[in-house]
Amino acid sequence: MNFKKLDIDWSFPNADTKYATHGMHKYPARMPPQIPDTIINHLKESDILSEDSVIYDPFLGSGTTVVEARLKNINSIGNDINPFACMLAKSKSTKLNDKLLKKAWTTHKENINNNLINIKEKYNNSKNIDLYIDDIRDGWFPELQLYQLLSIKNYIDNILLQEYNTDICRIFRISLAETTREVSYQRNGEFKRYRMSKEDRKDHNPNVWNTYKKSIENNIDSIIEFSQRVSDNNYTKIYNRDSRNIDFISKNSIDTIITSPPYGDHSTTVAYGQFSQDPAIISNGEGYDKMRNVDKKGLGGNNNIEELNELKNVSNSLNDTIIQLEKIDGRKIDAINFFEDYYQVLKECKKVLKPNKPLIIVVANRTMSRVNIPTHIITKELCENIGFEFIENIPREIPNKTMPLKNAPENIEGLNGELMSDENILILNNN
Numbered sequence: 001m002n003f004k005k006l007d008i009d010w011s012f013p014n015a016d017t018k019y020a021t022h023g024m025h026k027y028p029a030r031m032p033p034q035i036p037d038t039i040i041n042h043l044k045e046s047d048i049l050s051e052d053s054v055i056y057d058p059f060l061g062s063g064t065t066v067v068e069a070r071l072k073n074i075n076s077i078g079n080d081i082n083p084f085a086c087m088l089a090k091s092k093s094t095k096l097n098d099k100l101l102k103k104a105w106t107t108h109k110e111n112i113n114n115n116l117i118n119i120k121e122k123y124n125n126s127k128n129i130d131l132y133i134d135d136i137r138d139g140w141f142p143e144l145q146l147y148q149l150l151s152i153k154n155y156i157d158n159i160l161l162q163e164y165n166t167d168i169c170r171i172f173r174i175s176l177a178e179t180t181r182e183v184s185y186q187r188n189g190e191f192k193r194y195r196m197s198k199e200d201r202k203d204h205n206p207n208v209w210n211t212y213k214k215s216i217e218n219n220i221d222s223i224i225e226f227s228q229r230v231s232d233n234n235y236t237k238i239y240n241r242d243s244r245n246i247d248f249i250s251k252n253s254i255d256t257i258i259t260s261p262p263y264g265d266h267s268t269t270v271a272y273g274q275f276s277q278d279p280a281i282i283s284n285g286e287g288y289d290k291m292r293n294v295d296k297k298g299l300g301g302n303n304n305i306e307e308l309n310e311l312k313n314v315s316n317s318l319n320d321t322i323i324q325l326e327k328i329d330g331r332k333i334d335a336i337n338f339f340e341d342y343y344q345v346l347k348e349c350k351k352v353l354k355p356n357k358p359l360i361i362v363v364a365n366r367t368m369s370r371v372n373i374p375t376h377i378i379t380k381e382l383c384e385n386i387g388f389e390f391i392e393n394i395p396r397e398i399p400n401k402t403m404p405l406k407n408a409p410e411n412i413e414g415l416n417g418e419l420m421s422d423e424n425i426l427i428l429n430n431n
């Protein structure tokens with residue numbers, strides 16, 4: 001398991017990160033597929049992984065790890081607290097019958113387009129359209145385009161789903177989700193919920209059909225490429241569950257864990273729930289309250305712990321960090337609550353991972369209240385306390401990470417600070 005002997009640049013400059021299904025739908029802070037690709041190949045060459053093995057990712061996200069596992073003909077399990085992430089990951093990692101998928105699109109694309117044309121005609125004549133979802137918040141979509149999006153959802157739910165299985169229809173839903181985000185008033189490049197200015201909204205008149213058609217044809221090509229490369233003999237299991245309790249996985253059943261945890265609580269780093277809210281509601285009927293709770297239920301979101309208790313004697317680096325935050329009246333409670341939850345996930349990972357098997361965690365350091373948080377060192381200390389053996393740390397730059405590199409740490413408009421520009425790949429062994 002010696003990764004040091006691999007003579008590679010772990011930043012993977014100019015690498016194609018959208019091959020197979022990896023380019024389906026944007027998702028924030030997406031791990032480049034070259035990381036699990038390189039790790040899995042090396043573990044197979046080292047006889048640590050085989051086609052009977054199971055790889056687990058407790059922070060599934062958009063499914064990068066499980067897609068790579070499937071491409072290597074290895075079984076995988078993943079879970080995420082965000083239902084949209086689970087739908088996306090399942091779309092990207094499920095082998096489909098390419099002829100059936102093409103038939104579904106060829107047969108129904110004209111009807112879908114005609115529905116959009118009819119909606120536009122009715123809207124221009126009377127604006128009286130009998131399509132509505134009360135979970136959509138007002139003011140986030142141009143009205144005509146919202147009706148057209150809902151007509152696509154209605155078609156998938158009531159017509160496509162009668163003829164084709166859930167897996168086929170899920171591809172149509174992912175393209176609807178992508179179209180939803182593109183035609184909304186959501187500002188491009190933002191992973192939190194910010195609208196474009198009122199002036200920009202006046203000129204925002206996107207073509208729903210063109211956007212949807214382009215998305216689904218690209219996604220069909222991606223799925224066909226993926227499906228041609230994977231075996232029928234392996235499985236991918238995905239759960240919409242919280243990693244602080246993974247009792248749905250048997251103890252000592254996992255051969256390798258490869259994961260990239262969130263950098264901090266959702267409200268102050270990447271708001272996965274906000275990013276996914278409208279796409280999830282429109283494409284798959286998820287409720288508003290359920291999507292709003294994604295960020296609240298993320299690591300550090302539900303606790304109200306004001307002092308380090310058990311962790312005070314577990315990680316000296318975390319203890320020193322909390323002291324620094326306390327001195328400047330910084331956000332120490334946010335840090336405490338995040339790492340308390342993070343520690344619980346690591347303990348759960350210990351239970352399901354087989355003895356003498358690797359835990360591989362890709363973490364990025366961040367700042368809170370302008371205090372640097374050495375997450376990789378804290379992670380090492382937490383894992384060692386649980387019983388993992390530290391093997392090595394691989395630093396890597398993240399030149400094209402799909403998230404902002406700056407934030408406003410004190411939430412003061414116009415005040416920016418460096419957030420993160422490098423990562424560390426921690427290699428540990430389950431003793």
